[in-house]
Amino acid sequence: MRYHLVALGGSRMKSAALRAACDEYLSRIQHYAKIEEREVRDASRIPEDSRVIALAERGEAWSSEQLAELVGRWEMDGRDVTFVIGDHDGLPPEVLQRAERTWSLGPLTLPHELARVVVYEQLYRAHTIRRGEKYHRGS
Numbered sequence: 001m002r003y004h005l006v007a008l009g010g011s012r013m014k015s016a017a018l019r020a021a022c023d024e025y026l027s028r029i030q031h032y033a034k035i036e037e038r039e040v041r042d043a044s045r046i047p048e049d050s051r052v053i054a055l056a057e058r059g060e061a062w063s064s065e066q067l068a069e070l071v072g073r074w075e076m077d078g079r080d081v082t083f084v085i086g087d088h089d090g091l092p093p094e095v096l097q098r099a100e101r102t103w104s105l106g107p108l109t110l111p112h113e114l115a116r117v118v119v120y121e122q123l124y125r126a127h128t129i130r131r132g133e134k135y136h137r138g139s
Contacts, residue, residue: 056086
């Protein structure tokens with residue numbers, strides 16, 4: 001199983017600080033799972049056979065523990081998981097229709113760069129929860 005994070009719009013991260021935060025969590029996640037980041041112009045570049053998780057304000061709000069449970073199910077299934085973050089216009093209808101689940105990071109509007117950091121941090125946290133490691137203090 002592999003994770004993909006697809007950022008629509010094709011623009012590169014401009015903030016060096018947020019890029020560094022992403023890279024830090026990416027290196028941590030790689031101890032548990034394979035993960036790949038893509039910046040694409042349109043939704044046609046989303047991996048075909050992957051389980052799509054759309055990030056949208058109107059999605060489900062998951063606790064870190066709920067995400068850890070989902071991660072466990074996804075690992076058992078063995079199918080790749082693709083998280084899709086929209087551009088300034090949000091997600092196109094075809095992505096929302098294709099999505100198996102829609103995940104809300106909360107009611108706030110986040111810049112796509114910051115949303116990436118949050119997704120990576122939560123994936124890392126989910127893996128540490130599953131393994132009973134000290135990173136997640138709430139368990």
